[in-house]
Amino acid sequence: MKYSLYSGCLAQTEQYAYELSVREVLPKLGIELVNLEGASCCGFPSFSITSPLTTTYLTARNLALAEKVGLDLLTMCNKCSFIMLANMKKLEDEKLKNSINKILSIEDLHYNGNRRIIHLLEILYDEIGLKKIQELVKKPFNGFKLAAYPGCYFYSSRARARDLRKSNDNEQPDKLTQLIRALGAESPEYKEIHNCCGSDISGVEKETALKMTSSILKATKDLDVEGIVTLCPHCFKMLDGQQEAVRGILGDLEIKIPIFYYTQLLGVAMGVPRERLGMNLNLSPVNDLMFRF
Amino acid sequence: MSITSPGVELKCPYCNEVLFSNRELRVHVGSVHQEKIDDFTEKYYSGRWIEVDFITLMLQRAVSDRTDEFCQECDECTPGCSISQVLEDFKPYQIISLLNKGDVKGLLKSDILWKCTTCLSCIEACPEDISPYEVISILRNLSARIGFHFPRFYKDLDRRVFRTGMIQEPKKVPTSDGEMISRSELGLPPIMEPFDKEKFASALNELASRRELL
Numbered sequence: 001m002k003y004s005l006y007s008g009c010l011a012q013t014e015q016y017a018y019e020l021s022v023r024e025v026l027p028k029l030g031i032e033l034v035n036l037e038g039a040s041c042c043g044f045p046s047f048s049i050t051s052p053l054t055t056t057y058l059t060a061r062n063l064a065l066a067e068k069v070g071l072d073l074l075t076m077c078n079k080c081s082f083i084m085l086a087n088m089k090k091l092e093d094e095k096l097k098n099s100i101n102k103i104l105s106i107e108d109l110h111y112n113g114n115r116r117i118i119h120l121l122e123i124l125y126d127e128i129g130l131k132k133i134q135e136l137v138k139k140p141f142n143g144f145k146l147a148a149y150p151g152c153y154f155y156s157s158r159a160r161a162r163d164l165r166k167s168n169d170n171e172q173p174d175k176l177t178q179l180i181r182a183l184g185a186e187s188p189e190y191k192e193i194h195n196c197c198g199s200d201i202s203g204v205e206k207e208t209a210l211k212m213t214s215s216i217l218k219a220t221k222d223l224d225v226e227g228i229v230t231l232c233p234h235c236f237k238m239l240d241g242q243q244e245a246v247r248g249i250l251g252d253l254e255i256k257i258p259i260f261y262y263t264q265l266l267g268v269a270m271g272v273p274r275e276r277l278g279m280n281l282n283l284s285p286v287n288d289l290m291f292r293f
Numbered sequence: 294m295s296i297t298s299p300g301v302e303l304k305c306p307y308c309n310e311v312l313f314s315n316r317e318l319r320v321h322v323g324s325v326h327q328e329k330i331d332d333f334t335e336k337y338y339s340g341r342w343i344e345v346d347f348i349t350l351m352l353q354r355a356v357s358d359r360t361d362e363f364c365q366e367c368d369e370c371t372p373g374c375s376i377s378q379v380l381e382d383f384k385p386y387q388i389i390s391l392l393n394k395g396d397v398k399g400l401l402k403s404d405i406l407w408k409c410t411t412c413l414s415c416i417e418a419c420p421e422d423i424s425p426y427e428v429i430s431i432l433r434n435l436s437a438r439i440g441f442h443f444p445r446f447y448k449d450l451d452r453r454v455f456r457t458g459m460i461q462e463p464k465k466v467p468t469s470d471g472e473m474i475s476r477s478e479l480g481l482p483p484i485m486e487p488f489d490k491e492k493f494a495s496a497l498n499e500l501a502s503r504r505e506l507l
Contacts, residue, residue, distance in 0.1 A: 006485075007484075007485065009459045009461065010460075012459070012463065012476075012484045012485070013459065013461045013462065013463045013476075013484065014461075014463070014464045014466055016466060016476060016479050020481065023481075035482060035485055036485055037485050037488070038485065038486070038487055038488045039458075039485040040454070040459065040486065041458060041460050043454075045447065045450065045460075046448070047451060047454065048430075049430070049433045049437055049447055050434065050437045050447065050448075050451055051434075051501075054497060054500055054501075057496070061496075103496050103499050104496070106495060106496040106499060107492050107496055152375070152410075152413065152414065194373065194414065195375045195378070196376075196410045196412035196414070198375070198410055199410070200411055201407065201408060201409070201410050203444070203446035204407050204444045204446050205407065208379055208408060209410075211379035212375050212376070212378075212379055212410070215375075278479070280468045280469045280470070281466055281474075282469075283467070287469070
């Protein structure tokens with residue numbers, strides 16, 4: 001299996017642990033990654049507000065690059081994934097597609113719409129599968145309790161992108177939970193898994209955003225969970241990077257919970273050295289759990 | 294046809310003149326309120342005319358064309374809304390209620406639109422298939438483009454995407470040892486970005502000038 005890797009802005013400019021662990025682990029699962037050279041921002045979070053048309057253009061542009069290399073586009077970010085799926089839907093309008101293509105020709109690009117957008121979580125669950133992941137685990141996380149936090153956009157983002165309506169029956173909201181269980185860990189079901197991390201408004205309404213992050217951290221703490229696992233750089237940035245702010249601004253002094261990218265834990269379970277998975281870049285206290293492992 | 298529920302009038306966000314259709318609103322704002330917003334909006338989003346045209350179309354699609362129903366204020370969108378859980382006065386349906394009352398101006402001037410994290414849970418919850426998310430997105434767009442209220446945070450990101458293709462430059466990040474480390478020091482390849490940034494920016498400018506697309 002071969003995909004063009006679209007890492008997105010946040011992973012490429014600051015969430016390096018994510019990209020490191022993806023680049024380390026995916027080839028070991030038989031996935032060949034080709035960098036989507038020439039790619040740009042997906043349009044989130046600013047153009048998606050100010051100019052839906054520009055956002056549609058950016059989707060067409062990034063997919064046109066994937067078409068040029070003849071590969072489906074792998075996203076690592078819930079926002080990129082959602083934005084691009086929703087705009088791909090808009091581009092089914094022939095008139096809009098033709099007009100966008102006229103402008104794409106400035107950059108010598110052309111959009112046909114014949115490549116898929118696929119999120120890393122879907123690659124892991126649907127393309128590789130739990131069985132193969134279980135086989136590749138050398139050292140399981142037996143006895144550990146880890147909460148899944150796939151991020152609100154992942155709940156039926158594909159179905160929602162289709163027409164921004166109800167999710168369809170095929171959606172399995174517990175894909176990440178099952179993937180964590182495949183590593184040997186216990187992963188509880190909990191209500192707050194549906195809560196939003198607040199990332200979207202963190203640049204505008206910081207305190208509100210922190211309260212939202214805090215509600216997820218608290219809920220998992222009450223479950224005696226030893227760590228939270230995500231696959232979205234926005235969620236990770238809030239849960240991992242804002243714990244100090246949650247303690248300081250909100251006075252939640254007891255909030256200290258390790259946050260991991262799933263690809264980091266998968267790598268560890270497969271026997272990859274921690275430093276190659278960017279584990280020294282997690283700002284939350286991950287070392288205790290790692291020493292016990 | 295009304296933008297919102299049947300029989301509800303609309304008011305111009307600038308002068309409160311009562312208008313009765315999308316087209317009237319578009320013509321009114323485009324012709325009566327000609328003043329420039331700012332250079333950025335003029336240059337990159339091609340001013341106000343386009344936007345109202347575009348936005349009214351979207352509003353129509355989101356609220357009236359897509360459904361025969363309109364908001365019954367049943368409040369089912371609130372329990373699942375993550376913002377409502379931390380801000381007591383935030384209820385997604387109230388934005389639709391204000392819109393249905395024709396108070397576009399009040400909505401655009403208030404902070405309420407910018408508190409939504411666009412997590413989509415309200416769409417899932419609504420028994421009438423109304424989408425507070427879409428209405429909020431459209432009103433945000435309207436607010437930003439006509440220069441009413443638009444957090445600077447977003448505008449700065451747009452500027453950077455125009456210039457570089459990305460929302461920010463690669464940063465140095467802290468390690469657990471307290472050092473600051475760069476992307477390349479971690480062994481990651483150079484970031485993927487537009488090959489020719491001038492062409493990229495000129496394509497985006499060209500896009501802003503194509504009114505027929507709207």
